[in-house]
Amino acid sequence: VLLGLTLIAAACGGDDDDGGAAPDGNTDDTEQPEGTPVKGGELVFGTESDVATLDAGAAAQPADKVITLGIYDPLTTYNEDGEIEPYLAETLTGSDDLQTYEMTLRDGVTFHDDTPLNADAVVKHFNRMKDPATGCPCQGSVSIIESMETPDGPEGLAVTFHLATPSVAFPDLLARSEGYVESPAAVAQHGADYKNHPVGTGPFELAEFTPGERVVLTANPDYWKTDENGIQLPYLDKLTIRPIPDTGQRLAALQAGDIDIFQTADSGTVAQAEESGFTAQKISGSSSTIILMNISKPPFNDVRARQALAYAINKDVINERVYSGVRTPSYSGFATDSPYFNEDAQTPKYDPERAEELVNELGGLEFELVCIPTPEADQILQLVKQMGEAVGMKITLSSQEQGAYVNRIFSKGGDYEAACFRNNHFIEPDQIRAGLTTDDPGNLVFYSNPEVDELLDRGRQTADFDERKEIYDEVQVITTEELPTITTLYDLFGNVYDEDIVGPPPPGEANSLGAIKPGYLYRVDG
Amino acid sequence: MQWVPAVLRRLPKLVLVVLIVSFLTFCLTELLPGDPVNTILGSEAGNPESVAALRAELGLDEPFLERYVDYISGVVTDFDLGRAYSSNFEVKELLTNRLPATIELILLAQVISLLLAIPLALFGAYRADSRADRAITASAFGLISVPNFAMAVFLVYVFSLQLDWFPAVGYDRITGPEGIGANLRSVALPVAVLVAGLTAVYTRLLRSDLIATLQEDFILMARSKGLPTWHVMVRHALRPSSFSLLTVFGINFGTLIGGTVILEYFFAIPGIGGLAVESITKRDYLAVQGVVLVVAVAFVLVNFLVDILYSILDPRVRRAGAA
Numbered sequence: 013v014l015l016g017l018t019l020i021a022a023a024c025g026g027d028d029d030d031g032g033a034a035p036d037g038n039t040d041d042t043e044q045p046e047g048t049p050v051k052g053g054e055l056v057f058g059t060e061s062d063v064a065t066l067d068a069g070a071a072a073q074p075a076d077k078v079i080t081l082g083i084y085d086p087l088t089t090y091n092e093d094g095e096i097e098p099y100l101a102e103t104l105t106g107s108d109d110l111q112t113y114e115m116t117l118r119d120g121v122t123f124h125d126d127t128p129l130n131a132d133a134v135v136k137h138f139n140r141m142k143d144p145a146t147g148c149p150c151q152g153s154v155s156i157i158e159s160m161e162t163p164d165g166p167e168g169l170a171v172t173f174h175l176a177t178p179s180v181a182f183p184d185l186l187a188r189s190e191g192y193v194e195s196p197a198a199v200a201q202h203g204a205d206y207k208n209h210p211v212g213t214g215p216f217e218l219a220e221f222t223p224g225e226r227v228v229l230t231a232n233p234d235y236w237k238t239d240e241n242g243i244q245l246p247y248l249d250k251l252t253i254r255p256i257p258d259t260g261q262r263l264a265a266l267q268a269g270d271i272d273i274f275q276t277a278d279s280g281t282v283a284q285a286e287e288s289g290f291t292a293q294k295i296s297g298s299s300s301t302i303i304l305m306n307i308s309k310p311p312f313n314d315v316r317a318r319q320a321l322a323y324a325i326n327k328d329v330i331n332e333r334v335y336s337g338v339r340t341p342s343y344s345g346f347a348t349d350s351p352y353f354n355e356d357a358q359t360p361k362y363d364p365e366r367a368e369e370l371v372n373e374l375g376g377l378e379f380e381l382v383c384i385p386t387p388e389a390d391q392i393l394q395l396v397k398q399m400g401e402a403v404g405m406k407i408t409l410s411s412q413e414q415g416a417y418v419n420r421i422f423s424k425g426g427d428y429e430a431a432c433f434r435n436n437h438f439i440e441p442d443q444i445r446a447g448l449t450t451d452d453p454g455n456l457v458f459y460s461n462p463e464v465d466e467l468l469d470r471g472r473q474t475a476d477f478d479e480r481k482e483i484y485d486e487v488q489v490i491t492t493e494e495l496p497t498i499t500t501l502y503d504l505f506g507n508v509y510d511e512d513i514v515g516p517p518p519p520g521e522a523n524s525l526g527a528i529k530p531g532y533l534y535r536v537d538g
Numbered sequence: 539m540q541w542v543p544a545v546l547r548r549l550p551k552l553v554l555v556v557l558i559v560s561f562l563t564f565c566l567t568e569l570l571p572g573d574p575v576n577t578i579l580g581s582e583a584g585n586p587e588s589v590a591a592l593r594a595e596l597g598l599d600e601p602f603l604e605r606y607v608d609y610i611s612g613v614v615t616d617f618d619l620g621r622a623y624s625s626n627f628e629v630k631e632l633l634t635n636r637l638p639a640t641i642e643l644i645l646l647a648q649v650i651s652l653l654l655a656i657p658l659a660l661f662g663a664y665r666a667d668s669r670a671d672r673a674i675t676a677s678a679f680g681l682i683s684v685p686n687f688a689m690a691v692f693l694v695y696v697f698s699l700q701l702d703w704f705p706a707v708g709y710d711r712i713t714g715p716e717g718i719g720a721n722l723r724s725v726a727l728p729v730a731v732l733v734a735g736l737t738a739v740y741t742r743l744l745r746s747d748l749i750a751t752l753q754e755d756f757i758l759m760a761r762s763k764g765l766p767t768w769h770v771m772v773r774h775a776l777r778p779s780s781f782s783l784l785t786v787f788g789i790n791f792g793t794l795i796g797g798t799v800i801l802e803y804f805f806a807i808p809g810i811g812g813l814a815v816e817s818i819t820k821r822d823y824l825a826v827q828g829v830v831l832v833v834a835v836a837f838v839l840v841n842f843l844v845d846i847l848y849s850i851l852d853p854r855v856r857r858a859g860a861a
Binding site for chain 1: 627632635636639694698699702705706707708709710711714803804805806808809812813816
């Protein structure tokens with residue numbers, strides 16, 4: 013059945029074709045759905061916002077990530093099984109107490125300005141990120157590095173990191189923008205203006221940067237990486253990134269042929285693009301909208317109240333009404349493709365009768381649900397209110413501007429009953445610790461279970477995957493029963509393209525919604 | 539040059555206006571709910587130590603008036619508008635980057651609209667209530683009623699998606715690799731949207747003023763002297779009829795700087811309107827203040843020029859100013 017569908021899709025794609033593309037390319041595609049990447053050519057990528065920064069370490073927005081993952085390489089990365097592995101580093105080994113990490117860098121790698129990648133560059137990179145004058149939002153996270161040593165000297169390839177506290181998540185940190193290493197020579201040359209002249213080791217070099225208008229990247233001819241077929245990366249000769257803030261206009265630009273691929277966080281646009289015959293790479297699961305319930309006071313100090321709300325919410329209806337049906341309902345605190353996702357521990361599915369029973373048992377359930385005023389939140393909350401009231405709850409909706417909202421949620425004791433929130437699902441499971449640990453400032457719902465505290469502490473004391481998997485499976489079983497939060501739907505990020513022009517984009521980067529490694533983007537016709 | 543003293547007397551008032559606007563903006567951004575500290579810190583905002591440290595770093599812990607005086611003296615002495623917290627760029631740098639596109643849009647739209655509106659209005663007034671005049675009036679009325687964004691969607695559908703004449707989005711600088719051709723193509727649709735609305739307004743204004751002027755005795759006089767019609771219309775009727783047009787034209791320079799926001803967003807034009815929106819959503823006060831200051835100065839300057847033009851066009855204004 014799948015093959016049949018692929019063939020039909022390809023035939024339809026052929027109809028839309030203006031005849032310019034080689035028919036051979038299409039046949040290849042249907043025989044090998046993955047396609048074989050070809051080298052050469054250029055693409056124009058429409059991003060959802062203007063690039064905020066080209067400095068390593070500070071990149072956070074999906075638009076920044078597309079560009080910075082072209083210019084820089086992270087020290088580590090996640091493979092397809094969700095396991096972390098060295099990338100720009102050759103090896104990374106943690107000590108038993110997880111407080112010291114030894115890293116060896118790849119040999120023979122140079123930055124775009126021909127500065128060699130060595131221990132000195134890595135040490136200078138982290139020192140620069142730690143320096144408050146750099147103004148990197150990552151300053152807090154890199155402060156875990158207390159000191160660094162270069163056993164083979166600054167010109168060598170070995171770096172030893174001494175951490176302030178033991179951390180199992182240190183390799184994960186190096187997979188994020190914190191781990192993008194920049195050329196120390198370029199920093200020395202440009203100083204504060206470095207952000208306009210970024211130099212990394214990545215597959216692309218910066219050729220032009222006109223804020224608000226475009227960023228042009230050209231292939232780094234000396235890139236260190238080849239693909240599994242031995243083809244030198246990147247595939248493209250040139251990648252132009254154009255910011256197009258209006259999501260509908262991004263689709264219009266793709267239809268008009270002004271751009272070849274674009275990113276969007278808007279589910280409606282993904283659905284519309286698919287209807288118009290384009291292909292969407294859907295990257296789901298790195299965050300989701302959730303409902304916080306304040307466990308420190310009534311009514312949600314009673315687990316039955318939390319369960320009643322969970323049973324009352326029909327996530328499929330929310331998906332249909334708010335997200336054109338393209339998102340995935342979430343019944344877990346982990347992404348479904350996370351290696352730590354426990355399939356047997358899923359939060360309650362829609363069951364209005366069970367919800368009504370629980371509400372009756374409680375003698376009614378009345379609460380205020382607070383959120384920031386966005387059209388999306390308004391729609392979801394209205395639906396939740398209707399669904400809750402259908403089973404006998406009484407829900408007051410309230411909308412509060414972000415600043416006031418944050419103050420309420422973060423105030424001592426939590427000045428709220430129920431609230432909407434966005435939750436990130438990181439692959440590194442230790443990231444859930446703050447939200448569930450007794451008395452942690454990040455525990456916004458005041459959940460407290462000594463058994464969970466103990467499990468989460470054990471989870472960060474070992475780097476052994478199987479042992480950790482067992483621990484986090486157990487945590488999920490408990491939290492599924494006790495429901496400190498209710499997840500609703502996984503956020504969805506789409507990369508939309510015409511499959512006659514662009515090959516399937518590389519998989520999304522872990523921890524960063526929708527970001528792809530542009531070194532692996534290719535044109536079907538080369 | 540009799541108008542010079544009248545003009546000079548206005549200058550201090552203008553400076554005062556700019557100062558008041560800058561102060562009010564400073565107050566407004568202060569009063570806006572939401573704290574840039576929350577926006578910058580995100581989930582770290584729960585940690586009182588991080589909040590206090592960042593407030594100190596941004597100077598937000600100093601008293602309000604002191605901060606305003608610091609800010610305005612920096613602006614006056616070094617044109618130092620501060621540094622945007624969200625992107626770490628100098629606000630000055632952001633503005634110089636974003637201004638050219640907005641200025642280009644507005645200048646092109648204004649000039650083209652005038653070039654279209656003047657002949658249309660002259661023709662309409664001359665042949666008032668003819669079929670052609672009624673057609674011009676009706677289409678002008680229609681164009682005024684179409685909102686900018688609807689016009690934009692329509693033009694993109696026709697000229698980008700169907701005819702493929704112009705790009706649907708994006709901006710190419712004149713100094714870019716493809717030069718002025720690509721630049722003009724990239725602004726064609728947003729300028730067309732603005733021109734449609736502006737031409738309609740200008741035509742209607744000028745036409746009705748012209749019709750009124752044409753009733754005056756001096757026109758009858760000119761006609762009875764046997765002067766050619768185009769001479770009467772252009773040399774005698776146009777100048778006294780152009781006051782409403784000039785006023786609205788001047789005000790439009792100011793309102794367009796803000797009024798292009800939707801178009802800049804829609805067409806992905808890196809202009810100052812888009813900068814304002816981005817900065818407001820990120821609570822980037824210094825960037826917002828920079829934008830408002832530039833808009834206020836531009837507004838005041840353009841209207842100052844319009845005032846000068848009044849006195850050149852109409853001797854009565856000069857005399858009133860001198861009295």
